[in-house]
Structures are given as C-alpha cells and as structure tokens.
Amino acid sequence: MEFMQALIQRRSEYSLDPNIGVSFQTIVDMVADVAVHVPSPYNVQSHRALVLSGEDHGDLWNIVRESLVEKIGEERFESSRSRIDSFAAAAGTVLYFIDDPSVDLLCEQQPSYASNFPTWAEQSCGMFQYAVWMAFGDMGLGANLQHYNPLIDSRVRERFGVPEGYRLVSQMPFGRIVDPVPPRTTLDRGVLVSSSCW
Numbered sequence: 001m002e003f004m005q006a007l008i009q010r011r012s013e014y015s016l017d018p019n020i021g022v023s024f025q026t027i028v029d030m031v032a033d034v035a036v037h038v039p040s041p042y043n044v045q046s047h048r049a050l051v052l053s054g055e056d057h058g059d060l061w062n063i064v065r066e067s068l069v070e071k072i073g074e075e076r077f078e079s080s081r082s083r084i085d086s087f088a089a090a091a092g093t094v095l096y097f098i099d100d101p102s103v104d105l106l107c108e109q110q111p112s113y114a115s116n117f118p119t120w121a122e123q124s125c126g127m128f129q130y131a132v133w134m135a136f137g138d139m140g141l142g143a144n145l146q147h148y149n150p151l152i153d154s155r156v157r158e159r160f161g162v163p164e165g166y167r168l169v170s171q172m173p174f175g176r177i178v179d180p181v182p183p184r185t186t187l188d189r190g191v192l193v194s195s196s197c198w
C-alpha cells in the first residue's frame with residue numbers, strides 16, 4: 001500500500017473479530033520492526049509494547065470490566081458494556097508503555113534538555129502507536145486506541161509481569177474489520193504556507 005493511501009485509510013475501527021488470517025508471530029514481528037524505526041530523542045527508544053492474544057487478551061478486558069465496575073458501579077457500567085465487549089471480541093491488543101527510567105537517565109546525562117525529555121518521550125510513543133496503527137491497515141486489519149490507564153495499571157502490571165518503571169500509555173485492540181466505520185468528515189487542511197517559500 002502506498003504511504004498516503006495507508007494514511008488516509010487508517011480509521012478507528014470498532015467492529016473487529018479474531019479472524020485475521022495471519023499468525024500472532026507476524027503481528028509481534030511487525031510491532032517489533034516498527035518499534036526500532038520510530039524516532040526518539042537521542043535514540044533513547046523509551047517506547048515499549050506488549051502484544052496480547054488469546055487468554056491474555058481476554059484477561060486484559062476482564063481487568064478493564066472489573067476495574068470500571070468497582071469505580072462506577074454495575075448500573076453505570078451498563079452503558080460501557082457493549083464497547084468493552086467489542087474490544088474483547090478483537091484478535092488481540094497492543095499495550096503501549098514508556099520506559100520512564102530510560103527517560104530519567106537521559107535527563108541526568110543531558111541536563112540542559114531535562115525539562116523537555118518527558119514531553120519528547122510522549123511524542124515518540126505517540127509516533128510508535130500511530131505507525132503500528134498504519135501498519136495494521138497495511139496488513140488489511142483494523143484497530144482503535146483506548147486509554148483505561150491509570151485505572152488498570154496495577155492489575156495489568158501484576159497479571160502480565162510488566163517491568164517496574166514501564167508506564168502504561170494506551171491500549172490498541174486489533175482484528176479483522178467486520179463492519180467498517182462510515183466515512184469521516186475532515187476539517188480544513190490547516191496548513192500555513194509562508195509566501196516567501198514560492
């Protein structure tokens with residue numbers, strides 16, 4: 001797929017199922033390949049990912065369900081149930097993290113930029129998420145991006161053995177697109193061009 005086509009095609013797809021037609025290892029390899037090529041400040045590569053499938057994927061969304069029910073109660077949770085069920089029905093989930101100790105070390109090594117490194121690490125992780133999202137599209141798969149952190153952080157750390165210092169940033173369910181979302185509306189292109197450039 002051409003880059004611009006992949007860029008335009010990327011959508012938040014919510015109707016997903018597990019029939020992706022590729023192996024779990026193929027997904028893991030794709031995420032790993034993207035991770036090493038995403039830019040980061042001083043090449044610190046502080047973005048991390050954990051790819052879940054099968055029972056692990058199901059357990060993640062059970063953690064989300066249980067955490068939400070405890071926080072808002074069964075009655076209020078009913079309005080979120082179908083949404084959470086749709087994420088659980090996907091093939092898997094990519095969890096995204098920032099390795100905060102690596103950013104802290106960079107702050108110590110380069111004190112002149114210390115106040116900037118946390119922001120730059122967030123930006124790098126954002127690029128990582130977006131690049132994986134586009135790669136899913138290139139594979140003919142759909143995905144969406146969720147943020148149930150920090151509500152689920154401690155349970156995720158315990159269940160999946162997440163290293164200390166890895167801060168959960170987002171969750172990306174992925175799978176085969178069952179019912180594509182309708183075309184989106186777009187704003188004006190929003191690009192300013194200096195007249196001296198032409």
